[in-house]
C-alpha cells in the first residue's frame with residue numbers, strides 16, 4: 001500500500017502527538033503514590049487469547065484488534081488491564097488482599113471519525129480481596145491523593161453506583177433506558193415512562209432521575225423519592241462513601257451513570273477535567289468478575305486515561321497563556 005506510507009492511521013493518530021515529557025512526569029508521580037501504598041507494579045502481556053475477553057463478556061468482540069497466531073488460535077491485542085489481572089489473581093491461588101498497579105496501552109477500536117485514538121495509554125490500580133465500604137474507601141482516598149499529584153485545576157470526582165443501574169434495569173426490563181440515562185434526556189425519559197406499564201412510584205422516580213445529578217444535597221433530595229430497598233441501599237452506600245472523602249467540595253453524584261464496563265457491580269468513579277469531554281479517570285467495584293475464573297473475590301480499581309489527561313492538560317495550558 002505504497003500511497004499510505006506517509007500517513008498515520010486514524011487508530012493511532014493521537015499517540016504520535018503525545019507530550020512524552022508530560023506523560024513521564026505524570027507516570028512518575030502516579031507510580032510514587034501507588035508504590036507508597038504497596039501497590040505492586042505489573043507488566044502484563046500485550047497479546048491475549050480473544051477468549052479471555054470474550055468469556056468475561058466485558059469487551060465487545062468487534063472492538064478488539066484480532067489476528068490468528070501460527071496455531072490458528074485467535075489472539076487479541078490487550079483490550080483491558082482489569083480482566084488479565086483478575087486471571088493473575090486466580091492463578092496466585094490466594095484469598096488474601098492483593099494490590100497491583102500498571103502502566104501501558106490497551107487497544108480498543110473506536111467509532112470512526114470521532115478523533116479518538118484506539119491506542120489508549122492507561123495507568124491504574126486493582127485492589128483485590130477487600131470488600132465493601134473498606135475497599136471502596138481505600139480506593140477513593142487513593143484517587144483523591146492521585147488527583148493532587150497530577151497538577152490539574154478544577155477536577156471533579158463523580159460517583160455513581162452500578163448496583164443502582166442494575167436494579168433499575170431489572171425493574172424496567174428495557175435496554176432503551178440505558179441510552180436515556182446516558183444522555184440524561186429529560187423529555188425522552190418522560191415519553192419512555194408514559195409508554196410503559198410501571199409502578200407509579202417508579203415512574204415518578206424515573207422522571208426525576210435525569211435532573212437529579214449534582215451535590216450531596218441533590219442526592220439526599222432525590223433519595224426521598226425512592227421506595228425500592230435495593231435502590232435505597234445503593235444511594236446510602238454513596239452517602240457513606242462521601243463521608244470519607246477529603247475534598248467534599250469536588251465530589252458530585254450521578255445516578256444516571258451507566259457502567260462503561262459490564263463487570264461493574266457497585267460504586268463507580270469518574271474524574272473530569274473541565275477541559276475534557278471524556279473522563280480522565282474511570283473505575284469501579286467489580287465483585288463478580290473473578291467468578292469467571294471460579295474464584296470468588298471482591299475487587300475495585302481504576303485507570304487514568306492518559307491520552308485524555310494530556311489533551312486536557314494542553315487545553316488548560318492554552319487558556320492560562
Ligand SMILES: N[C@@H](Cc1c[nH]c[nH+]1)C(=O)O
Pocket residue numbers: 080081082124125126260261282283284300301302303
Ligand atoms: N479497566 C477499566 C478501569 C478499571 C480499572 N479497574 C476497574 N476499572 C477501564 O479501562 O475502563
